Amino acid sequence: MERVDVSFSSGDQLCAAWLYLPDGAPRSRPLVIMGHGLGATREMGLDRYARRFVAAGLAVLAFDYRHFGDSEGTPRQVTHIARQRADWKAAISYARSIRGIDATRIALWGTSFGGGHVLSVAPSDDYVAAVVAQVPFTSGWASSLVKGPVSLTKVATIAMTDALLGPLRRKPVRIKLAGRKRAAALMSAPDVPEGYGRLAEESASYRPKVGARVALSTLFDAPGRRAKSLKMPVFYAIAANDSITPPAATRKAAERTKHAVVKEYPIGHFDVYFDDHFELAVRDQTEFLVSVLRP
Numbered sequence: 001m002e003r004v005d006v007s008f009s010s011g012d013q014l015c016a017a018w019l020y021l022p023d024g025a026p027r028s029r030p031l032v033i034m035g036h037g038l039g040a041t042r043e044m045g046l047d048r049y050a051r052r053f054v055a056a057g058l059a060v061l062a063f064d065y066r067h068f069g070d071s072e073g074t075p076r077q078v079t080h081i082a083r084q085r086a087d088w089k090a091a092i093s094y095a096r097s098i099r100g101i102d103a104t105r106i107a108l109w110g111t112s113f114g115g116g117h118v119l120s121v122a123p124s125d126d127y128v129a130a131v132v133a134q135v136p137f138t139s140g141w142a143s144s145l146v147k148g149p150v151s152l153t154k155v156a157t158i159a160m161t162d163a164l165l166g167p168l169r170r171k172p173v174r175i176k177l178a179g180r181k182r183a184a185a186l187m188s189a190p191d192v193p194e195g196y197g198r199l200a201e202e203s204a205s206y207r208p209k210v211g212a213r214v215a216l217s218t219l220f221d222a223p224g225r226r227a228k229s230l231k232m233p234v235f236y237a238i239a240a241n242d243s244i245t246p247p248a249a250t251r252k253a254a255e256r257t258k259h260a261v262v263k264e265y266p267i268g269h270f271d272v273y274f275d276d277h278f279e280l281a282v283r284d285q286t287e288f289l290v291s292v293l294r295p
Contacts, residue, residue, distance in 0.1 A: 022058070
């Protein structure tokens with residue numbers, strides 16, 4: 001297996017990525033595009049999944065969104081939903097230009113916030129062959145409700161401050177990504193500090209805060225509503241004890257998906273990245289991708 005650093009244009013900036021190519025690649029190889037969750041980088045858990053997919057004969061492109069990781073974009077640590085989805089579309093265009101890649105056998109793999117992105121982007125591209133949505137963000141309203149009133153009020157106050165003052169001071173007002181229950185953090189639950197913190201330790205470029213105004217746009221974002229428009233097979237990996245992306249909202253999205261494969265695991269949101277839970281999830285996803293993307 002070969003992993004090389006590459007980049008592709010999105011807007012007037014560059015997204016950094018890893019391109020994985022299996023040894024002895026044939027003329028026409030399927031490829032999986034991978035994107036991470038809220039405030040994360042490709043260094044946080046994606047490599048483990050990518051290497052398993054490559055071992056099964058699939059090429060992989062794992063990228064950082066603009067403003068994060070090794071990608072361009074200033075100010076840093078700003079999450080913009082529309083821009084990130086434009087990054088996905090740019091990644092698809094780039095993947096189809098790679099020599100030896102079959103443009104008709106490209107799958108999208110998104111986790112957490114990235115899982116919501118792939119559900120939103122895939123319906124607009126008739127040639128995406130498959131989608132994997134792992135513990136996906138499907139409803140901003142549902143995710144906000146599980147935070148509880150204390151955390152929600154704190155986050156809303158900081159987000160409004162950023163929306164009003166950030167543009168004037170030309171510098172975003174930042175908020176923590178991870179915190180315990182009732183914390184002023186975008187993700188706040190008892191299992192968040194340990195779970196997200198374990199992922200963060202894997203990335204040298206990770207930063208613990210982002211522009212707070214994203215909390216306002218995520219509140220009204222509902223990628224699960226696009227499920228009816230998904231024509232390709234979609235694999236949903238659901239964590240039954242998810243404290244960040246409520247499983248009930250994802251189940252509803254899966255029910256509206258024409259060709260859904262649903263696997264539910266008795267775990268929390270971050271458990272899917274590690275140890276035995278990772279082994280089970282990556283096995284199921286590899287089987288799905290190979291079956292759908294085979295010639």
